[in-house]
Amino acid sequence: YDGRVRFCLDVVDAVRTVWPERLPLSVRLSCTDWKEGGWDIEQTVELARRLKARGADLIDCSSGGGVADAKIPLGPGYQVPFAERVRREAGIPTGAVGLITDAAQAHEIVASGKADCVLMARELLRDPYFPLRAARELGHTVPWPPQYLRAAPQGAPPR
Incomplete structure (x- = not known):
């Protein structure tokens, strides 16, 4: 061993x-x-x-x-x-x-x-957005990384 x-x-x-x-x-x-x-x-x-x-x-x-x-x-x-x-x-x-x-x-x-x-x-x-989606599913709001903002999907939480 x-x-x-x-x-x-x-x-x-x-x-x-x-x-x-x-x-x-x-x-x-x-x-x-x-x-x-x-x-x-x-x-x-x-x-x-x-x-x-x-x-x-x-x-x-x-x-x-x-x-x-x-x-x-x-x-x-x-x-x-x-x-x-x-x-x-x-x-x-x-x-x-x-x-x-x-x-x-x-x-x-x-x-x-x-x-x-x-x-x-x-x-x-x-799914590179998994952490953001998971936070939403669990009832948390987290800020989007600045580099993602232009690619945020429709209906994304406010930035």
Whole structure:
């Protein structure tokens, strides 16, 4: 185990020496590779504990997809349980990922304590206005970024 995690720990040690203490240091981990006998959540929890001790502030909890015959149970929020478990057992803030595609789903993940934040990629590629739309759906008014103002859709809230 120590040999498998050494590179990750060494990188965090090196980054921490130059990264300002006032800025958060997050580490993205594949919490499982979805292979029998491969990397699993128990090993991830232990690695997260070690990363916390070295000054990591948040674990971005993803999972593997690089093994051709892996059996990945895709579905809405399918990786959220990894964030919840790492948060609970390693005592470090986590970010949840994995088919999180609507405001209510994202809100529930954070409000229920399953993760400290939701991190998105594909949904923002599909819909770059997602954060603004999500805020509106959840009853919040947020200012539009100035560079978006000329492209604001019809019916957008006042600027």
